[in-house]
Amino acid sequence: MDCKRAKGLVLSDYTDGVLRGHALEELELHLRSCSSCRRLAEGVTSTGELLKSAARVDAPQAVWNRIRAEISRILIKEGFVETVLERIRYGLYHLRPTVMATAAIIVLIFVLATARFVSYMNYSAALSVREDIVNMVSLNGEERGSGEYDIGTSAETFFL
């Protein structure tokens, strides 16, 4: 066996204990006669042992505390979403008539309120338009008093 092949096996299968049979016998024979490959084998083994003995460390307790807190947050959020979805599903499947009736009443109230609001807005718009006209007229020399008197009736005609 030449040094190139021997070193390749030393850096992998031989050191990891998976070299078997004839290849192992050949390598062991080579190592007995070649000090360069033997030193490499010793170096790989001793450095590996040094790493194994010194490099294992436990994670600080603070890490678990942070993970636990984050998981609790995730669970609360998921739980909240699930509850809301569950309520909507329950409402749709079991309370359909009630939900529909309530929705219908709410829509009706909303429509009525909107209608009232729109008509009120139109009424005030009519008032201000009428006032502008009155002001313009009074600027033209007519008496302001007569204009103010007319507002009520004019607003009525505006709507009719």
Next chain:
Amino acid sequence: MREIAKEIIELAAGGDISAFEEIYKAFSSTVYTVALGVTRDSRDAEEVTQDVFLKAFRGLKRFKFGSSLGTWIYRITVNTAINVYRSGARRRAFGMVDYDEIKDSVPDLRNTSKEEIEKRHAAESVDRILKDLSFEHRSCIVLREIEGLDYKEMAQVLGIPINTVRSRLKRARAAMVTCAKREGLNHGL
């Protein structure tokens, strides 16, 4: 590689926090050791550990029992460590290093036993050896020498064929021995 009972995994996947704590206890030192081994920075290693277990918690529901939980966690660890290491390297390149923390981490050797001092020297040598290696070589060395994974497990964790594991390990170990020699270890080399 340590394994966890199927029932525990299912409980944890369903949101049982004490079941998840069992998984954490079984794998946290592995995850932290690998993370520290490849990033060589304790803050990065903490960030990796936190990320890995949060990813694991979210991913447990999708976990297939055909593969081993250990392999799966190693895989997430190595991939997360690469990302954190890269962003950490950027952070360090911009000089955002906490010098107070470095000052605090310098050990006080006055009241320490001889054994403790030797242990610290060994840890410092390990740190310097690993720091000299590329990220790729480091992850190989950490999984094989520190974690004791076999070639098949390494192939699964790193997502590469077994022959690639072997050739990468050869180069990584050759680099490792060269670093150790530079460190004054293995005087005969």
